[in-house]
Amino acid sequence: MKIRKIGKPQRRDFIDLLLLGDEQIEMVERYLDDGEMFVLYEGNIPVSASIVIEIGTRTFEIKNIATWPQYQGKGYGTALLSYITEYYNPHADVLYVGTGNNQRTLNFYKHAGFSFSHIVKDFFLENYDHPIFEDGNQLIDMIYLKKVLTSSTE
Numbered sequence: 825m826k827i828r829k830i831g832k833p834q835r836r837d838f839i840d841l842l843l844l845g846d847e848q849i850e851m852v853e854r855y856l857d858d859g860e861m862f863v864l865y866e867g868n869i870p871v872s873a874s875i876v877i878e879i880g881t882r883t884f885e886i887k888n889i890a891t892w893p894q895y896q897g898k899g900y901g902t903a904l905l906s907y908i909t910e911y912y913n914p915h916a917d918v919l920y921v922g923t924g925n926n927q928r929t930l931n932f933y934k935h936a937g938f939s940f941s942h943i944v945k946d947f948f949l950e951n952y953d954h955p956i957f958e959d960g961n962q963l964i965d966m967i968y969l970k971k972v973l974t975s976s977t978e
């Protein structure tokens with residue numbers, strides 16, 4: 825497995841993978857050309873992707889992370905998250921990620937050392953043009969988790 829940074833002109837090649845993590849194209853377009861994009865490859869196959877943007881001084885946010893369904897549950901997402909944590913460690917004090925209220929996704933981040941930060945009420949109602957469902961539940965609020973990085977003095 826290897827992880828590559830993806831330049832802006834190539835990012836649209838991975839749009840279907842990014843739409844798994846954020847299903848409305850207009851929302852993905854908001855950050856597609858920002859920050860850094862990372863893709864994890866197994867051999868020549870891109871299996872997981874993520875985009876991370878800077879949101880403040882030494883503060884970054886994971887805007888999207890997704891693994892193709894047939895590769896989920898095999899550790900690829902965790903490997904990518906761990907790479908991102910190491911990559912930003914020298915540059916950031918804190919890494920945020922926002923997600924819907926989906927227990928499986930929350931567990932994925934909690935296993936990687938993220939903990940609850942705050943909630944943005946009605947985010948999915950106000951920012952998406954259709955109701956978003958995951959595992960049979962409608963997503964309403966955005967739940968932010970954070971990880972304080974080890975180089976931080978916080």
Ligand SMILES: CC(C)(COP(=O)(O)OP(=O)(O)OC[C@H]1O[C@@H](n2cnc3c(N)ncnc32)[C@H](O)[C@@H]1OP(=O)(O)O)[C@@H](O)C(=O)NCCC(=O)NCCS
Pocket residue numbers: 844845846872888889890891892895896897898899900901902903922923924928929931932935
């Ligand atoms: C969430 C996601 C990125 C995790 O990637 P992954 O490659 O499956 O992650 P890993 O195999 O390293 O970790 C699996 C852990 O994630 C959790 N998980 C979340 N969604 C899962 C899924 N669909 N399948 C399997 N595990 C999932 C489980 O808690 C699992 O923990 P466990 O191994 O202790 O049971 C991936 O499932 C995915 O792309 N889901 C759809 C898009 C999405 O919801 N992205 C997050 C948006 S904020």
